[in-house]
Amino acid sequence: MSSEEKTAHYDGPSGGWGSVRGIARIFGKEWPTPLATETLFRQNKPGGFMCVSCSWAKPANYHPFEFCENGAKATLWELTTQRCSPEFFAKHTVTELREWKDYDLEQQGRLTHPMRYDPATDKYVACDWDEAFREIGSELKLLDPKSVIFYSSGRASLETSYLYALFARMYGCNNLPDSSNMCHETTSVALKKVIGAGVGTIVFDDLSKCDAMFFFGQNTGSNSPRFLHPLQEAAKRGVQIVTFNPVREKGLEFFTNPQSPVEMLTGKETRISTQYHQVRPGGDIAVLMGICKHVFAADDEAKTQGKRVLDTGFIEQHTSGLEEFEAKVRAISWEEIEHESGLSQQIIEGAAQVYVEADRVIGVYGMGLTQHMHGFENVALFVNMLLLKGNIGRDGTGISPVRGHSNVQGQRTVGISEKPDLVPLDKYAAQFGFDPPREKGMNTVEACEGILSGKVKSFFGLGGNFVRAIPERGRMEDAWTTMRLTVQVATKLNRSHLVNGEIAYLLPCLGRTEEDMQLSGPQSVSMEDTFSHIYGSLAKRKPASEHLLSEVAIVAGLAKATLSPNPMVKWDEWVGNYALIRDQIAETYSEEFHGFNERMWTPGGFYRGNSARERIWKTKSGKAEFTTPKTMTAVGFGEAPGRYRLITMRSNDQFNTTIYGFSDRLRGIEGTRDVVLINPAEMKRANLREGQVVSLVSDAEDGIEREVAGLTVVPFSLPDGCLGAYYPEMNPLMPLSHFDEQSKTPAAKSVPVRIRAASKTSCVTD
Ligand SMILES: Nc1nc2c(c(=O)[nH]1)N[C@H]1C(S)=C(S)[C@@H](COP(=O)(O)OP(=O)(O)OC[C@H]3O[C@@H](n4cnc5c(=O)[nH]c(N)nc54)[C@H](O)[C@@H]3O)O[C@H]1N2
Ligand SMILES: Nc1nc2c(c(=O)[nH]1)N[C@H]1C(S)=C(S)[C@@H](COP(=O)(O)OP(=O)(O)OC[C@H]3O[C@@H](n4cnc5c(=O)[nH]c(N)nc54)[C@H](O)[C@@H]3O)O[C@H]1N2
Ligand SMILES: [Mo]
Numbered sequence: 001m002s003s004e005e006k007t008a009h010y011d012g013p014s015g016g017w018g019s020v021r022g023i024a025r026i027f028g029k030e031w032p033t034p035l036a037t038e039t040l041f042r043q044n045k046p047g048g049f050m051c052v053s054c055s056w057a058k059p060a061n062y063h064p065f066e067f068c069e070n071g072a073k074a075t076l077w078e079l080t081t082q083r084c085s086p087e088f089f090a091k092h093t094v095t096e097l098r099e100w101k102d103y104d105l106e107q108q109g110r111l112t113h114p115m116r117y118d119p120a121t122d123k124y125v126a127c128d129w130d131e132a133f134r135e136i137g138s139e140l141k142l143l144d145p146k147s148v149i150f151y152s153s154g155r156a157s158l159e160t161s162y163l164y165a166l167f168a169r170m171y172g173c174n175n176l177p178d179s180s181n182m183c184h185e186t187t188s189v190a191l192k193k194v195i196g197a198g199v200g201t202i203v204f205d206d207l208s209k210c211d212a213m214f215f216f217g218q219n220t221g222s223n224s225p226r227f228l229h230p231l232q233e234a235a236k237r238g239v240q241i242v243t244f245n246p247v248r249e250k251g252l253e254f255f256t257n258p259q260s261p262v263e264m265l266t267g268k269e270t271r272i273s274t275q276y277h278q279v280r281p282g283g284d285i286a287v288l289m290g291i292c293k294h295v296f297a298a299d300d301e302a303k304t305q306g307k308r309v310l311d312t313g314f315i316e317q318h319t320s321g322l323e324e325f326e327a328k329v330r331a332i333s334w335e336e337i338e339h340e341s342g343l344s345q346q347i348i349e350g351a352a353q354v355y356v357e358a359d360r361v362i363g364v365y366g367m368g369l370t371q372h373m374h375g376f377e378n379v380a381l382f383v384n385m386l387l388l389k390g391n392i393g394r395d396g397t398g399i400s401p402v403r404g405h406s407n408v409q410g411q412r413t414v415g416i417s418e419k420p421d422l423v424p425l426d427k428y429a430a431q432f433g434f435d436p437p438r439e440k441g442m443n444t445v446e447a448c449e450g451i452l453s454g455k456v457k458s459f460f461g462l463g464g465n466f467v468r469a470i471p472e473r474g475r476m477e478d479a480w481t482t483m484r485l486t487v488q489v490a491t492k493l494n495r496s497h498l499v500n501g502e503i504a505y506l507l508p509c510l511g512r513t514e515e516d517m518q519l520s521g522p523q524s525v526s527m528e529d530t531f532s533h534i535y536g537s538l539a540k541r542k543p544a545s546e547h548l549l550s551e552v553a554i555v556a557g558l559a560k561a562t563l564s565p566n567p568m569v570k571w572d573e574w575v576g577n578y579a580l581i582r583d584q585i586a587e588t589y590s591e592e593f594h595g596f597n598e599r600m601w602t603p604g605g606f607y608r609g610n611s612a613r614e615r616i617w618k619t620k621s622g623k624a625e626f627t628t629p630k631t632m633t634a635v636g637f638g639e640a641p642g643r644y645r646l647i648t649m650r651s652n653d654q655f656n657t658t659i660y661g662f663s664d665r666l667r668g669i670e671g672t673r674d675v676v677l678i679n680p681a682e683m684k685r686a687n688l689r690e691g692q693v694v695s696l697v698s699d700a701e702d703g704i705e706r707e708v709a710g711l712t713v714v715p716f717s718l719p720d721g722c723l724g725a726y727y728p729e730m731n732p733l734m735p736l737s738h739f740d741e742q743s744k745t746p747a748a749k750s751v752p753v754r755i756r757a758a759s760k761t762s763c764v765t766d
Pocket of ligand 1: 055216217224283648656
């Protein structure tokens, strides 16, 4: 990583004029029209609608513009004036559309009509809703419920999610995988095991009370940009911010607040991270062991002066398992830590000293920890570090996984889970008079395995772009067509709509920015943010087409067409008035949701509580549990000559599989996503030159050939032995068998690959 000059990078800060231009470049025509401005003004504010992008908090004391570059992009993307109508589908066969790029598919705009796939012409043809519900319902009745998958992407509201999970269970399965299975499932499993609550323990106000923050593998500048405001305030307060990330992400380095006229005009920027360390992908376990090693050493030293660094009172009263962990930490050598982390003892000790000196510490993390074969250990060890000094369950301290989709956490809260033991099934049984299935359902990876093996006969997608987001795309797409029935509920056309089962429907729904008019009047919905706060969302825009139904109405329509009537389940009444659905949620989940309808408009949302924050540990031992790791690297495959660890990354111009444009401004990569990033020293070793076009091939030792061709080599500041390239283009390279052992989260941040210096220049997307 010698010379910065030779690598692609961006000189400006995150935020600043670049972020304003970033919005304008994509939405030139649609921004800033009065209607768009009016809608953006209502974003993330009490009484307004909640952003469809990330799950960051919607604070009670909001800014005049409580949206960021990427939130604005997400909203404007939904508000587009483009329409993907039956005329469009009449012009193109599905086979033809499969050759299109993701970007071009979504560019067609909002879906307008329910569509049924016609195998005779290989085209989608408009149909009416009743016909769609009737056929899907009668097909579902013929299938074994255990062979049907009910997937959801983390956007659907609490109301929709609750009904969806109820529908699946009344139908007869717990096959409710969620985008969370590819994302923070590692968190849900690890935090549940070690602190007894599967979500983060901090709330928004803690950010203004801490002395230090440790950031592992979360890219704030692109993925939760509104977090930059409290981060900037923290930095100005002198909070130490220590970051471990293989990539030097701009948002974690410098920020200029685009909402501050002074900062915009003077170009003043705030340094965010006080230390920034480019750890090897998968090297975080070693870093965390190193930090803890230094903490124990500092504690030994303090003891000689009658003091302690460890919070011994907390450890004694609240934790179990320290002895075994401490023995392991003391036994591990600095050589091993340095090798696995790629960082020197001095650097790790420097970071650890910040931890030793700080009284109140928050640990923040994202996909850099969760998407590894030993992601569980990553998360558990981060908790170990915090436990050593009692940094959970005090103001200004805690663990903070930054969740992805805007309601992904909430979906799990209201019953979308393949794990029946996490759901109060007895309550469901009493409330709705049925016998819910008790057998564990399939998660995302298991659903993929089931599709490959032929066990899965039908796939229902409530949003998302499953085929594009999962590993092993090539094999998955081939297997997909063997299913009997596939149904996708969506706002825009994507790849998953173009790989069809024998019978396939594409059902268009209202977006969250659009008015949802039902019998009792306009309806509001609700969601939960990353800090477990729950808010109402009320939208006012005219729907993109008069033929759209709300997600609630679609789920209820299908349920009615599939299930036998049950007087305790009032699908029609619920669709007519969503407040009645919230009453049902409040009954099933009374502890969290009592008084739901009244409390949902609380500015800043209402808190559903977190036992670990109260230092009540709902774990097996009744205490917070130290974990002794079995491995020193989060990577589940060995090192070999020519083998790289590929990080699949998000650009600043995308939301997951939705590609807004081709400018990854904050990393200085413009105009294309078909790139492979590599450091200059590795380039030399591999005999590559800048601009050369290469392929990446799988090096997973499972005999399966996987290749993505047509990638241009770009020198970039990265640790040795690793490469960077974009998600989802790289997903064909990910082996389905590479997932976190405990949670089955696919290991997207270390994919074993080799570089093939190819002469061919075929397109990457296919
Ligand atoms: N604009 C925008 N916002 C989004 C999304 C989006 O695509 N676009 N997606 C949403 C969703 S669903 C999610 S889950 C979140 C994702 O948000 P993040 O959690 O930030 O996920 P990524 O961008 O995939 O990767 C996070 C960081 O991990 C680093 N990293 C990779 N490997 C390692 C490692 O081994 N160790 C460490 N320490 N770091 C590593 C990468 O360099 C990157 O900076 O964002 C949400 N918000
Ligand atoms: N290699 C690699 N793979 C990854 C990741 C990675 O970092 N690397 N990240 C993983 C993560 S964290 C996640 S969360 C998954 C994401 O996986 P998904 O959640 O399945 O994918 P998205 O791209 O978010 O889904 C986009 C589609 O959702 C639809 N949509 C948008 N708004 C709405 C709405 O309001 N209602 C409905 N019904 N549909 C809507 C649109 O049609 C759009 O095309 O991908 C995972 N895959
Ligand atoms: Mo995610």
